[in-house]
Amino acid sequence: MHSEVPTFSPPLVAQSDLQGPLPKEVDVLIVGGGLLGSALAYYLSVRGTEVLLVERGELNREALGTNAGSFHFQIALHQLTASSSPEEEKRLYREVKLQLDAARLWGELEKELDADLGVHTTGGLMVAETEEELKVLRDKQRIEEMAGLETHVMTGSEMTNFAPYLSSELAGIAYCPQEGHANPLVVAPTYIQRAHERGAQIRTHCGVDAIEVLDNQNPYRFEVKTSRGSVKCRRIVDAAGAWTGDIAHMVGLRLPMGSEGLHVNVTEPAEYFLKPMVQHIGKRLTLKQTSNNTFIIGGGWPARKEIYPKRYSNFWDSAAGNIAIAVRVLPMLRNVKLVRTWAGIWSYTKDFAPLVGESALVPGFHVAMAPTGFTLGPMIANLLAESMTSESKAELIPAAYLPDRGM
Ligand SMILES: Cc1cc2nc3c(=O)[nH]c(=O)nc-3n(C[C@H](O)[C@H](O)[C@H](O)COP(=O)(O)OP(=O)(O)OC[C@H]3O[C@@H](n4cnc5c(N)ncnc54)[C@H](O)[C@@H]3O)c2cc1C
Incomplete structure (x- = not known):
C-alpha cells in the first residue's frame, strides 16, 4: 500500500464559539468560510487585525470542500486562449510568476501552521x-x-x-x-483553528443578506445585515467564492466573473x-x-x-x-x-486573473477570489492581508488583479 496517508486531523473550533453572539462592531468582516476567507482570517490575525468571519452554512463545504486538491503550477488548458499574441504570452508569464509564488508558500505552509496538511x-x-x-x-x-x-x-x-x-x-x-497536492479537507480547518487561537471570531450559519454603505462621518463604513443580526465594520472582504459577485452587487459593484x-x-x-x-x-x-x-x-x-x-x-x-x-x-x-x-x-474570472484588493469605487470593500483557488488561495490571502495592514498597499497588488477592472 501507498504510505503517504495524512495523519493529522485538524482541531475544530468548538460549536459554542461558532454559534456565539455576533459582536456589534468589528474592524474587518470576512464573508465566506472557504479557503480564501479562512486563510485571510489567519493572515490578518497574525498581523494583529481584529477579524470576524461569517459563513452562511458550515465551513469548508462549497468549492474548497469539493475540490481535487491539486497544485497547478504549469500552464494548464484552462489558461489558454486561441491567441498566441505577445500580450497573451505576457499574461501567461505573469500567471506563471504568480503560480511560482504560490509554490513557495505551499512549500513552507506545514511549518507555518505547525500541521500535517497532506502536502506532497x-x-x-x-x-x-x-x-x-x-x-x-x-x-x-x-x-x-x-x-x-x-x-x-x-x-x-x-x-x-x-x-x-x-x-x-x-x-x-x-x-x-x-507540482503535487495537499488535503483540502484539512487545510482550511487548520487555518480557521490557527486564526481562532489568535483572536479571530468565526461564526457559522450566519449568511450576509444585505450591506449598507454608511456616510463618511461614521467611524464604521458598513452595516452588514446577516441572518443572525447586524454588525458594523470598517472594512469588508468578500471571499464568497462562486457568490462573490452577489455580495459585491449588494454595494453596487459588478465583478468580471x-x-x-x-x-x-x-x-x-x-x-x-x-x-x-x-x-x-x-x-x-x-x-x-x-x-x-x-x-x-x-x-x-x-x-x-x-x-x-x-x-x-x-x-x-x-x-x-x-x-x-x-x-x-x-x-x-x-x-x-x-x-x-x-x-x-x-x-472564474473572464480574464483568468484573480480578483483581489480594495475597490476604488467603494473604499473599504475588498475582494478575495481566485480561479484555481486551491493552488493560489493561500498566497492571494497573504498578499491581501499584507496590503490591508501596510502603508504602501497601492504598490502591493498589481492593477490587473484589482476588483474594479473592466468597469
Ligand atoms: C470539483 C472542483 C475541483 C477543483 N479542483 C481544484 C484543484 O485541484 N486545484 C485548484 O487549485 N483548484 C481547484 N478547484 C477550484 C477551487 O476549489 C476554488 O477556486 C477554491 O476552493 C475557492 O475557494 P473560496 O474560498 O473562494 O470559495 P468556497 O470554498 O466556495 O467558499 C466560499 C464560501 O462563501 C460562503 N458564502 C457564499 N455566500 C455567502 C453569504 N451571503 N453569506 C455568508 N457566506 C457566504 C459559501 O457558503 C462558501 O462556504 C476545484 C473546484 C471544484 C468545484
Missing part, C-alpha cells in the same frame, strides 16, 4: 496526444522557463522510460517537478503506481492516485447547476467523456471500477 510534491505530467498539442507544450515550456518554473518536455523513448504507465501513443509530455459546476470521478483502490499528477494540454483531464490508492479523475467536466442551498448534481455524459480520455491516456484504468462521482461549484 509528487511532480506533475502534462500530456499531448497530437503534434499540435505537443507544439503547445513546447511553447508553454519556453514561457515557463523565462518565468523561472522548471519543466521538461519529453517524447519517444525518453517519455516511455520516464512514465511507462502512460499510453505509448502519446505525442509527448511535459514534466514539472514542483462567472461560476459553473464541475464534475469529479473516483475509482476503487488499485495497486499504487502513479506518483505524479497527470493533466492534458488539449482535453479536460486531471488524474491522480490518492493516499488511499483510488484514482481521482476530473479536469473541468460540467455538472448540473442548482440554486443554493440545493447541491450541484452530475451528468452521466461528463462521467463518460472524462473516463474515456483518462483510459486513453492511462490504459491500465480499463481494469479499474468507477465507484463514485461528486460535483462542486467553482468561480
